[in-house]
Amino acid sequence: MSDILLRKIRSQYESLFVETNARLRTSENPRSQTPATRARRMLVDGYFEERGALQNWGPELADFARLVHDLHSAGISPVVSYYTDFPWFIFQSLGDIFSEILGEEYQHLPDFWVWRIDPARGEAGWKPHRDKGGSLGLFPDGRPKSLTCWIPVNDATPQNGCMYVVPKQHDKYYGVDGVDGLGISGLSSIRALPVDSGDVLVWDQTVLHWGAQSSEFASHPRISMALEVQSGKIPAFDEPLLNPRELPPESLRLSLIGKQILQYQHMYPLSDESRVFAKTLVEQYDG
Numbered sequence: 362m363s364d365i366l367l368r369k370i371r372s373q374y375e376s377l378f379v380e381t382n383a384r385l386r387t388s389e390n391p392r393s394q395t396p397a398t399r400a401r402r403m404l405v406d407g408y409f410e411e412r413g414a415l416q417n418w419g420p421e422l423a424d425f426a427r428l429v430h431d432l433h434s435a436g437i438s439p440v441v442s443y444y445t446d447f448p449w450f451i452f453q454s455l456g457d458i459f460s461e462i463l464g465e466e467y468q469h470l471p472d473f474w475v476w477r478i479d480p481a482r483g484e485a486g487w488k489p490h491r492d493k494g495g496s497l498g499l500f501p502d503g504r505p506k507s508l509t510c511w512i513p514v515n516d517a518t519p520q521n522g523c524m525y526v527v528p529k530q531h532d533k534y535y536g537v538d539g540v541d542g543l544g545i546s547g548l549s550s551i552r553a554l555p556v557d558s559g560d561v562l563v564w565d566q567t568v569l570h571w572g573a574q575s576s577e578f579a580s581h582p583r584i585s586m587a588l589e590v591q592s593g594k595i596p597a598f599d600e601p602l603l604n605p606r607e608l609p610p611e612s613l614r615l616s617l618i619g620k621q622i623l624q625y626q627h628m629y630p631l632s633d634e635s636r637v638f639a640k641t642l643v644e645q646y647d648g
C-alpha cells in the first residue's frame with residue numbers, strides 16, 4: 362500500500378494509535394452482566410450482547426467511523442482501517458469475556474472485517490450463514506471452539522441492517538452435520554439484535570446469523586467490525602493465530618488486510634481493482 366496513504370492515516374487519525382493517544386494505554390473495562398449470565402446466555406441462545414463494554418471509547422469510535430467513511434470515499438476497502446491500533450486494542454480489552462468462554466489460552470484468528478452498509482444504495486449485510494457449519498465449531502460436549510465478536514462502530518438498527526440470529530434454542534439444525542437452511546418452526550423465532558455504539562455482540566460460530574437488508578429510510582450507514590477468536594486447545598482454524606495480548610506488527614496487519622479482501626469475496630462483490638490491491642498487499646508485506 363502506498364506509504365503516503367499510511368502516513369496520512371497516521372497523521373489524520375492520531376486517536377486511533379497508541380503512540381499518539383494516551384487513552385489507549387488505560388484499561389477500564391465496564392461489564393454490564395456477570396460471567397454467569399454470559400455463560401447462561403451462550404448455552405441457551407448461543408450469543409449475547411454486552412451493553413456499554415466500549416462506552417469509554419466514544420471519541421475513538423467516532424473517529425474510526427470517520428476513517429471508514431474516508432476510505433470508502435477514496436474507493437479503498439474499509440477493512441484497511443485495521444491498519445490502526447484501535448480495533449486490535451479494543452478486541453484485546455475484551456479478553457476477559459473471550460477467556461471465560463474459551464479458556465485463558467484463547468487466540469485471535471487472522472479473520473476480521475469491516476462493514477459499511479449504505480441504506481442509500483440499498484445495501485444489505487452478509488446473507489444467512491454459520492461461521493462454522495455443522496458440528497465443526499463445537500467440542501463433543503457442545504461447548505464452542507470459537508466465537509465471533511462483532512462491534513457496532515455506530516448504532517446498528519433494523520433500518521440500517523443490524524444483525525439477526527436464530528437463537529440456538531430455537532434452531533433444530535444447530536450443530537447438526539449435513540443439513541442446510543432454516544431449522545425453525547416459524548419466522549417469529551428469528552431475533553433482531555439492534556446494538557448501539559459502545560456495545561459488543563458475541564456469538565458462537567455455529568449460530569445462524571446474517572446482516573439485514575437496510576431501508577432507504579435509515580438515518581445512517583451501518584458501520585461495524587468483527588474478529589474471530591478460538592480456543593488455544595485445538596488446532597488452528599486458520600493461520601497464523603495471533604497472540605491476543607500483543608498488537609500485531611504493522612507488516613502483518615497489512616498482509617492480513619490483503620488476505621481478508623481476497624477471502625471474503627464470496628460474501629460481497631469484489632472489483633478487479635480491489636483484487637489487485639489485495640494481492641499486492643499480501644505480496645508486499647508477507648513474511
Ligand SMILES: O=C(O)CCC(=O)C(=O)O
Pocket residue numbers: 476485486487492509511570571572573585587
Ligand atoms: O455484518 C454482517 O453483515 C455480517 C457479520 C458476520 O457474518 C460475521 O461477522 O461473522
Ligand SMILES: [Fe+2]
Pocket residue numbers: 487490491492509570
Ligand atoms: Fe458471520
